[in-house]
Amino acid sequence: MSYQHILVEQSDGIITVTLNHPETLNAMTEEMGDEITALVAVVNQDQDARVLILTGAGRAFCAGGAKGNLKSRASGGGKSEAPKAFYQRFLALRKLEIPTIAAINGPAVGAGFCIALACDMRIIATNAKVGLNFVRLGIHPGMAGTYTTPRLVGMAKACEIIFTGKLYSGEEAFALGLANRVVATEQVMDAALALAREICASAPIAVRLAKKALYRNDDEMLDAAIEVESEYQAHTWTTQDALEGITAMTEKRTPRFRGG
Template sequence: MQTIRYEKQDNIGIITINRPEALNALNSAVFDELEPLVGEIERDATLGALIITGEGRSFVAGADIGEQCPMDLDAGRKWARRGSSVFRRLEKLEIPTIAAVNGFALGGGCELALACDIILASEKAKFGQPEVGLGIIPGFSGTQRLPRRVGIGKAKELIFSGKMIKADEAKAIGLVNEVCAPEALMDAALEMARSFTKNAPIAVKYAKACIDRGMQMDLDDGIALENEMFAMCYATEDQKEGMTAFLEKRSATFHNK
């Protein structure tokens, strides 16, 4: 791959967007490589968590304006649908996902971070949806995910103004989970990922499914979903191992079964 690096550390995958000369701006080449990689990750039963970050001083500084400028109505529609589709597949991964935002997360970069379960930010990170200043709106689901993350009023303020905010303000409004020193960002992301992967993999996947699906339901349907997935845990070997280990006062060894 030319625009993306992918590596695994034990059962943790790490995607690095690698166009530092363009501040990792998203273009067709990035999606040509990212889309099949997401498919590979979907099929990898050994993975317990995924981290996404950027090379150099930027996470992703938006989508490539040079590629977008000549687009017409039909091309714009296809571009939005493509980016939204890939980000939705990332969002729907069964495993937890962490965006380690090392610098600019603007436009499509902010939307990429929003497609992850958790956002960790360097003190140097900056977030924004500046699209209205270019005569467009967020096209990779930013108008849908940002208000779900930070509330309708704050999302409207950020999108209507197109302003950029620093990491500390992003944390204060609930966009970011944690702010780290730049040199500590990836260690913090890996530490958090390991805190997820040490637990029963099926239980973590079920918990993510309950939260994500339940947030789209009314409360009673969400509770019913949780009840059913709770019961499904009792059909797993990991549940027996986890509870037996607790009673025997030892560490559990989970096998994702």
């Protein structure tokens, strides 16, 4: 299968997927999400596949939703079906039967960080800037961030991460428990590959079943989180705060939220 928005390489059981929109810092589009969904179906049928690594082309991992999509939602009102369908495209990664590693080589913001959190493990660059900045745009978090974050760091830390919308360095993210390892930027892929090779040395059927056990009941809980996020985010898209947040981002200024 050929892909236009992602790059896919496979060697010795390790599949490397690169989000390939470097000119937009790998901002997420529906087309990119469709290719992720299609890839997951292919990989789950591949008995030679052992581990999948997700990374970004150029200097970023993923900048989140494409600005054009954000602007149209801010001006077009709230419909829960649109964000739900968008989330499901990328969160198909969660349905992979093999282990997944996010190699966070640079900025990963908003929904772009959420797809890293949806992976099983994360290797992060020291100089990466990551965070769930949704509320600083005036919108409710999405892409299952309200589900994955507390599962990784606990409720109290998740509340701080989500309520402040703060961006963290790679070192800070590691200290919070958002990443398994933090390394220099130029070592991110090497570290991810080293971890992948360790996993490949284990029995593949046992690993797949272990992942299935670890994530038992996850589908139902994830789907429920997506439903809630889609509804709440759709509501916030109808507010003046959302319009102000997206406008301020475009104009590169601090937003002035008024709670309306």
